[in-house]
Amino acid sequence: MSGLECHLRRHSVVLIWLPVLLLFPLLNLSGGPLQEAGQAALVLVIGASAVAAVLASGLDGPARRPPPLVLGLLLALVVLVALAALQGEGWQTVWGLLAIVAPAALRGWRLALLIAVATIGAAVSIAIIDGIGDTYVLSAGGVLLSGITTTSFLRLLEVIEKLRRTREELARTAVAEERARMSRDLHDLLGHTLSVMVVKAEAVRRLAARDPEAAAAHAADIEEVGRAALADVRVAVDQMKTLSLAEELDGARRALDAAGIRTSVIAAPPEMSDVAGQALAWVVREGTTNVLRHSGAASCRFELVEDDGELRLAVVDDGVGGPVDPDERAGGLEGLRQRLRAVDGRLDVLPGADGFRLEARVPVS
Structure with missing residues (x-):
């Protein structure tokens, strides 16, 4: 008008x-x-x-x-x-x-x-x-x-x-924000899951000739991961997706082990709110995806500690560094920054000569 x-x-x-x-x-x-x-x-x-x-x-x-x-x-x-x-x-x-x-x-x-x-x-x-x-x-x-x-x-x-x-x-702003949220959710959900499936598919190809049983086990894992991905997408579309930090750490360890990357988790289980736990769970998922895709690392560790009223989660690997131009990606690290800002947290990306460190901080409550 x-x-x-x-x-x-x-x-x-x-x-x-x-x-x-x-x-x-x-x-x-x-x-x-x-x-x-x-x-x-x-x-x-x-x-x-x-x-x-x-x-x-x-x-x-x-x-x-x-x-x-x-x-x-x-x-x-x-x-x-x-x-x-x-x-x-x-x-x-x-x-x-x-x-x-x-x-x-x-x-x-x-x-x-x-x-x-x-x-x-x-x-x-x-x-x-x-x-x-x-x-x-x-x-x-x-x-x-x-x-x-x-x-x-x-x-x-x-x-x-x-x-x-x-x-x-x-209303227009809410629609735009919801589209951005769905874009981040789908990126984080499918990006991580597809990376795991690619790694396991490579393992199946390598083991098919010399170790059929191990190859069949990895194939079964691919089927399980694919079914879980479908369920995650359905839940995300229904705006009900919640992540568990403990489940994400366990899933990250299994995925990295399957890729031949030694994994360790250093965690003093602090008390935390559901919001903080879910935000850190997304950090674990995105960090694991980046290690699988970009790092070429031989080892990776997750550190979770409480520090001066904040929860500090670090994903550290000994690879070559992070993704190229991460700030230009629609999802990924920029989407992770947005998630953490929403809960008054922050994300530090610290690439170095001896590896890559992804560190997130969120308030305990």
Whole structure:
């Protein structure tokens, strides 16, 4: 929806009231035919000026400083309304028209000034034409009240419109975040699982000729891992995927052992929340995947300790280092950083000449 359409939708209440307020002067035409024609033309010009002011104010949106065109139309409208109010009895409703058009075109002190002009003009013209009677205060105060009420109502509609746009933007952001989460989950789930299956398939190929029983065992592992992967994908799609740190450490040890990489786990089992445990489980999974894919290592160890209110998990290998350009990957280490940031943790990647160290820290609780 364009800005002008939104503006017109919010201020349609102003345009709806214009024919009603202009009907009273049309019903109180006086004088000869020529004078009545002139009065009718004056009413039409007032209506056209009011509509033009409302439309022109919507071209640039609800600006704090109105454009010169709007100010010119409102100034002309003030002059026309003042001229019409002096035509006789029944014409004072044009001041009310000015009071309800003002909030659609102005803001701030300019709006307050124009409503004050409409109220004072109504008070003066009513006193001149009808005199000060029992309904004087009610008639003049009605102009002021119409301006204040219209201002409040239009500003409320603007707030509702902003809330609607904010809700739509939040919905789009939530969808984007959910897509990113699903992308990370699928990368972490399938990347690790497929790496394990590739390693075991290589073991089957190497052992098929000389050790059929060992090859069959690895083939059975491939089947088991594949079934587990299918279950993981189903769970991830259902947004219910949770990982166990102990299970991931055990699975990492078995996968690395199958690849011929000596594995050790140094862990003093600290107390931790489920959130911290799941975050570290993802670190184990991604670290294991990187060791299998990129390291060319002969040994790997996992260190889990509590350090000054934080849980520190390190995945250390003696290989050649980490993946090339890890920050450019959609998932991987960057996805892991995002997971840890979500639980107030951090990830340090420390490649060195003698291997690679992946270290994650998360609060204990």
